[in-house]
Each structure stands twice: as C-alpha cells, then as structure tokens.
Amino acid sequence: MLGLLHSLEIAVGATIVGLAIGVCGAYGKLYGGPVVRDLLAVYTTVVRAVPELVLILLLYYAGTDLINQVLTAIGYQRVDISGLVAGIAVLGFCQGAYSTEVMRGAILAIPQGQIEAARAFGMSPGLLLRRITLPAMLPFAIPGLANLWLIATKDTALLAVVGFFELTLATRQAAGVTKAYLIFYLAAGVLYLAVTLFSNFLLGRAEKWARRGMPSIKEAR
C-alpha cells in the first residue's frame, strides 16, 4: 500500500512538472525566438526517440551526480537527493516533451479571433495566458493530457529498475519473500487497473466540464 502511495505521489508530481514544462515549451515553440525554437525541437525529438528506461537511468545517475559536482565546485557539501525528488524530476522531464507537443497543438486549435480580441482589449501577455489561452485550450488538450497522466502512472513502474521503492518494486519484494509470485503480481495489476479506471472516470468528467458551452462532437458530425 505504501508502494501505491509512492507511485501516485511520483505520478502526480511528474505530471505537474510536465505540465509546467509543457506550457513553457509550447509558448517557446509558438512565440519564442529562433534559437529557443530549435533548442525545444531538439529537446522534444530526443526525449521522444530515446526509451524512457534509458532516459531514467541517464538522468537519475547523471542528474544527481551533476548537482553534487556543481555543489562541491561552489564549495557546498554533497547532498543526498531523495529518490522521490529525483523520480519526479526525471519523469517530469520526460513528460514535459510530450505535453509540449500536446499543448502546442491545443493552443493552435484555439480560434485566432479570441486571442486577437483579448489583445485588442489591451490584456497583458500574462493575463492573456491566464484568462484566455489556458481555459480555451483545455478542451483540446485534455484528451492528450489524460493519456499523459495514464502514461505517468505506468512509467512509475520503470523507477523500480533504478531501485526506487514504489508499487512494482514493493510487489517484487513481497512476492520474493512469500514465494507467492502470481498472487502478488495479479494484485498489483488490479491496483494499477483500478487507478486507471478511476482516473478515466474523473477525466471524462473533467473533459465534459471543460467543454461546457461548446457544441458536442456527436451533434457536429
């Protein structure tokens, strides 16, 4: 049960980090200068081409090592970065690349007139983002982001390979101690499935809420 809690903590954290990177990345890709655009293109391409497992290993070891080296270089002591923070950072970094693309598409799907109208009203860019762009893109972005959330819950299992204590590793240890492999793995599978189905239900509600006032897809066809 503790394992499930850890898994969910990481998934939530990684999704939040991913969303933050996604909003910045999408803005950079759409409105940024040429250098920012190219760098973001490299970021999304590389992250999406390399397997998550390799990325996790690379970032997990390289990231913690790099921070410690920088810290010792400045003259601070080495810090032990907790697995939780490292896991969230690594998965968030992976998620960021995907959510950048999702959000870019969603922002492009906003009717251009809405943004122009907001500019004509003299809204500052921050206000425009908060009041118009983010709420208006939600209905287009939610299906993609829902997928990302489900991927995040399942990617937490990969952290078991690095030795982080979450549901899959907890299952493996419990199964190894009791020798009842099949039962424990089935139970863990049921837990993951329950999380997925429950989030599907919630996400369906959220999408309905974000779409309020818009013509339904079924009627349009």
Add this chain to the structure above:
Amino acid sequence: MAGEAAIINTAARASLWLQPHRIVLILIALGLVLSAAFFMRWDWLPQYWEMGLMGIWRALWILAVTCALGFLIAVPVGLAQAAGSTWVAAPAKVFCTIIRGTPLLLQLWLLYYGLGSLFPQYPWIRDSWMWPYLRQAWPYGVLALTLSFAGYEGEVMRGAFAGVPKGQLEAARAFGMSRWKIFRRIWLPQAFYRALPTLTGETVLQLKSTPLVATISVIDIFAVAGKVRQDTYLTYEPLLLLALIYMAITGILVLALSRIEARIPVKVG
C-alpha cells in the same frame, strides 16, 4: 524551366534551413560531441562491440517478431470490437483495457516470475517438449511484448475498422463477394491504410519498450550497456552511446515507415 525552378527551390530551402543561429547551434553540438569523444573513456569499445552488435540484432529481432505477432492478434481483437456481437466484443474490450491499464514492466514480471514460477510444479509440463523453451527468459519477453502491442493496436484497429465507409462494404456485397473475400479484399486493406500513421507511432513505442526485457535477463543492447557499466564502472559513456543507438534506430524506422506510407494512395475513403 521546371528543373530550374526546382533547383532554386531546393537552394532557397537549404539557405532557409541553414540560418546563422542554426550554424552556431550545430557548431556547439559538434563541440559537445567532440569533447565527449576526447575527454570521456571509450577504450572499452573494441572489447564489447561484437556483443553490442549481437544486442542490437536481438533488440531488432524482438521488435520485428512482437510487432508481427501482435498485429496478427490485434486484427481479430479490433474486428471483434468493431463488428462483433456483445459476446465477442466484451472479452476483446476487457483484454484491451487490462493491457492498457497496467504497466508493461508489471506484465512482464507477472509472466516471467509469476507464471514461470508455477510451471516447474507440474511434472507433465517439465516432461513435455515445451520445457526447454519455458525454462528460458525470451519466450516470456516476446509473449509480454506481443500482448502489449496487440492490446494497444487492437484499440487502433477498432477505430480503423469502424472508420471504413459502409458504402464500400455494401458495394462489395452487391458484387456478390463472400464475407471472407470482402474482409480480405476491401475491409482489411482499407482499415490498414487508415491505421498506418498510428502504426508508425506504435512501432516506435514498441521499440522503446524492448529494453524492458533486459530486466528478465534477456541480453539485448540495453543489457549489454548494463554489463559494460558493471565491468568498467563507467556511468555515462555506455548510456550515452545507448541513447544514440536508439535514436538512430528510431530515425531509420520512422524513415522506412514513412516511405511505405507514401506509397499508399493518398485519397482514402
């Protein structure tokens, strides 16, 4: 005239692509690669490159086999959901939900450690011809990856089968084609064309999940990198090379699949 225009066009595109900031970025990237080549340790490469090639070959082999088998399972699963009666559609739906709702790593470990620990208890399995295979790790890896691909692709094929216009099927029936012939000549090809762009993405995803089989002691390229790290105590070099290899494979895969995509008539439907 046309040729001249084309030449100007490509030249313009090249100059558009090679803007000054891009040149600077490329130079920086080159500098990073060169410094990595010179300042990091690569002396282990000659010792392991044969093993690495074996690993790449095995990863590609697993990818090809699981994609092919998974697609074969995905077609009936998708068809059952799109056109089958409730009794056929419900199990297919449950299968897709379960596969898509649980992590692949868990499925893999469930099959390998869970099922694998059950088999030795039954003497009739130990005595059968299957035992030499069941004792190894790769059948479990292939099975898990195949089921996973089938689960995700079954959902895609459901949409693709349902998306084929009814008129085409009715026309085929009006021609007096048998049900099997309609499926083979009209329904499956049309659905396949529709699913192809998604299939490219799924294949790349499948490639990215092949390193998971290394966790159940199948020696693919990821496991080779792990062994290098264990032997030489190097942290980054093998992983960086590994990332590069996967990127190269992904690039080639996407290029090849887009070639196939380009050969299919554009106007579908």
